[in-house]
Amino acid sequence: MNIVTLLPFIVLIGAMLLMTRSAKRKQQQAAQMRNDMQPGSGVRTIGGMYATVKEVNDDTVLVDAGPGVDLLFAKNAIGAVLTDDEYNRIVHGVEHDLKADGSIVPDDASSLTETDEPAADAVTDASDEQPVDLGKKDAEPAADEDVPADAGATKADDAEPKKTDGEADAK
Numbered sequence: 001m002n003i004v005t006l007l008p009f010i011v012l013i014g015a016m017l018l019m020t021r022s023a024k025r026k027q028q029q030a031a032q033m034r035n036d037m038q039p040g041s042g043v044r045t046i047g048g049m050y051a052t053v054k055e056v057n058d059d060t061v062l063v064d065a066g067p068g069v070d071l072l073f074a075k076n077a078i079g080a081v082l083t084d085d086e087y088n089r090i091v092h093g094v095e096h097d098l099k100a101d102g103s104i105v106p107d108d109a110s111s112l113t114e115t116d117e118p119a120a121d122a123v124t125d126a127s128d129e130q131p132v133d134l135g136k137k138d139a140e141p142a143a144d145e146d147v148p149a150d151a152g153a154t155k156a157d158d159a160e161p162k163k164t165d166g167e168a169d170a171k
Contacts, residue, residue, distance in 0.1 A: 033080070033081050034075045034076075034078055034081075036081070037053055037056050037061065037075075037078065037081055038053065038056070039053050039054055039055060039056065040052065040053065041053050041081055041082070041084075041087075042081075042082040042083075042084065042086070042087025042088075042091065043061075043063065043078050043079075043080065043081050043082060044078075044079050044080045044082060045063075045073060045077050045078060045079055046077055046078070046079040047077070049065060050082075050087065050090060050091050051063035051064060051065040051071065052064045052087075054070065059074060059075055060072055060073065060074060060075065061073050061074075061075055061077075061078060
């Protein structure tokens with residue numbers, strides 16, 4: 001046999017060995033993570049429930065899911081062991097202070113457009129403009145305005161109730 005004909009089979013077998021090896025490594029890391037669980041650490045189950053570990057046994061884990069709620073899980077049901085900061089951020093909504101330098105970044109671009117002028121000047125400039133009337137205008141024309149000739153026909157049409165999209169003619 002020629003080496004060129006065997007080359008695809010050798011590459012295929014090599015790829016299979018590499019894939020099984022990486023999968024086995026991931027399984028070993030997950031087993032190690034589950035074995036390293038300590039009481040008091042926060043966990044996420046494979047179902048997405050967050051809880052605190054109370055007791056760790058050989059094959060099971062007793063977790064506290066809330067006040068007075070203790071649940072027993074198989075160790076394989078623990079999806080991840082979380083750090084304290086991550087657990088508090090997710091479960092309790094406690095954000096860790098990430099701004100060590102104390103600088104505040106605005107959420108908008110107002111700091112880019114500000115000038116050194118005092119704010120009082122801006123208020124006086126805005127008051128020079130005429131106020132805008134946002135009131136609703138009357139729908140009916142005044143008596144002294146011209147009324148179109150077909151206005152009477154539309155009022156007769158308005159007497160019949162109009163159908164909406166949800167109504168149908170069939171009974």
